[in-house]
Amino acid sequence: MSDLYELRCQQVRLNNLKIYAHHGVLPQERVVGAYFYVNLRIETDFSRAMATDELDGTISYAEVFDVVRAEMAVPSKLLEHVAGRICHSLFDRFPAAEAIQLDILKENPPMGADCEGAGISVEVRRSA
Numbered sequence: 001m002s003d004l005y006e007l008r009c010q011q012v013r014l015n016n017l018k019i020y021a022h023h024g025v026l027p028q029e030r031v032v033g034a035y036f037y038v039n040l041r042i043e044t045d046f047s048r049a050m051a052t053d054e055l056d057g058t059i060s061y062a063e064v065f066d067v068v069r070a071e072m073a074v075p076s077k078l079l080e081h082v083a084g085r086i087c088h089s090l091f092d093r094f095p096a097a098e099a100i101q102l103d104i105l106k107e108n109p110p111m112g113a114d115c116e117g118a119g120i121s122v123e124v125r126r127s128a
Contacts, residue, residue: 022075035107043099
């Protein structure tokens with residue numbers, strides 16, 4: 001790309017996606033639904049897009065959102081399971097994805113405490 005610098009970390013990011021979905025251990029949670037917040041970082045080499053201004057040199061965050069939205073639409077008891085499906089689908093859809101960092105938080109979950117959110121965080125790397 002340039003002799004002036006070395007690329008160290010390149011990420012396509014989606015921050016604070018607010019998605020209404022039907023996840024939860026209690027049956028009522030899967031019926032009523034709640035808001036969830038998704039934060040996602042995908043490590044990929046987009047140095048070609050930096051040089052050419054062409055979309056095919058990177059991962060489209062609009063296409064990433066389509067994958068996240070589709071997986072969030074499938075009701076599950078556990079956010080861990082949702083995260084596993086999202087990561088699996090992203091690696092399948094985007095061969096250039098090297099690693100994924102994913103957070104999913106449920107807004108004010110029914111646990112007897114007033115909180116902004118509770119959830120999970122995972123970081124996965126594509127196997128060699």
